[in-house]
Amino acid sequence: MKDIVSKVIRGDSRAIARLITLAENNDPVAAEAMKRIHPYTGKAHVIGVTGVLGSGKSTLIYELTRWYRRQGKKVGVIAIDPTSPFSGGALLGDRIRMSELAGDDGVFIRSMGTRGMLGGLASAVYDVVEILDASGKDVVMVETVGVGQAEVDVIKIADTTLVVVVPGLGDSIQTLKAGMMEIADIFVVNKADREGVDQTVAEVENLVDITSMDNDRKTPVLKTVARDGSGVKELVDEIEKHKKYLKLTKEFEKQRRLRYEAELVEIIRKRLMKLIFDESTFKEKIENLLDKISKKEIDPHSAAEEILSKILK
Ligand SMILES: Nc1nc2c(ncn2[C@@H]2O[C@H](COP(=O)(O)OP(=O)(O)OP(=O)(O)O)[C@@H](O)[C@H]2O)c(=O)[nH]1
Ligand SMILES: [Mg+2]
16 A cells, blocks of 8 residues: 555556546545545646537647646546547547557546536545646646536536537537536637637627626636647646636635535545445344334434434434
8 A cells, every 4th residue: 555655656657547446446445545645735736627518628638738748747637427429529548549648657547437426526536636636747637528517516626627618509608607607717619610609709708798797807718629729828828827816816725625625525425325325234224214204103304313313423
């Protein structure tokens, strides 16, 4: 265990992959390793990339990764649920394996399923971010498809959140209205080679104007063509500017605190669920209580209190 931790800190990709697998499997070894990893974390800039299916998130992350590598920065990528059957986009991992980044030890990419509750982020994501951070990655990007709870959760993890939209919005504008406005630190109108891009930019800017009237920072709206890399340098600059803004306004620490809060709650939730539903003593107790609830001998609220009192004593 000592070995895996020191290897991760040295940036050893195989050790990183192994520890991530242990964390995903809720292996007790991972929990112990994570305790020792924490002091080495906090340096990576965590960037969330979310947006509708097939909007070009993976392609954009690939291009961003190339830029960061040229700047000598090390990059970690976590792609959540990338196996969407809808977009037909190539997986980021495949793209990287076939590219100049293949065999580059300064890049680590990992795909994860959404196994979280109610379609939220898989709880191991917090661990994976910490592992990549401790392994010396300067930038950690987290890709989530803009459906369900996952993209809302991503802001709890990310310092900077990119929301990717495409021309000919329709659906996407609805998504924006339904809460994406608040989570975007930077809007990216990708596929700017397509018709209608200027109208889409105008629409998004209009929404930004309405929703950020009282904010001291106006959410920038950028155009990119991820497929050929245009606009990506400007995006890199804008991401850096946002980081500086966070540091200047002390928002950085505030947001990190929120991330730790979400992580702490998640760890406690996971442990409690395991305690209640995996331990055989409780299983029996729950079965008994369910019988009683069915027979109206007890109500669900009192039954819950009974279980909790056993844990809390
Ligand atoms: N025309 C055009 N196509 C693009 C651009 N960027 C990406 N694409 C294409 O759009 C498709 C989807 O790209 P991905 O990068 O896989 O999109 P994604 O958002 O990661 O997709 P999911 O993860 O499945 O939601 C692919 O065929 C890309 O080649 C662009 O700037 N212009
Ligand atoms: Mg993708």
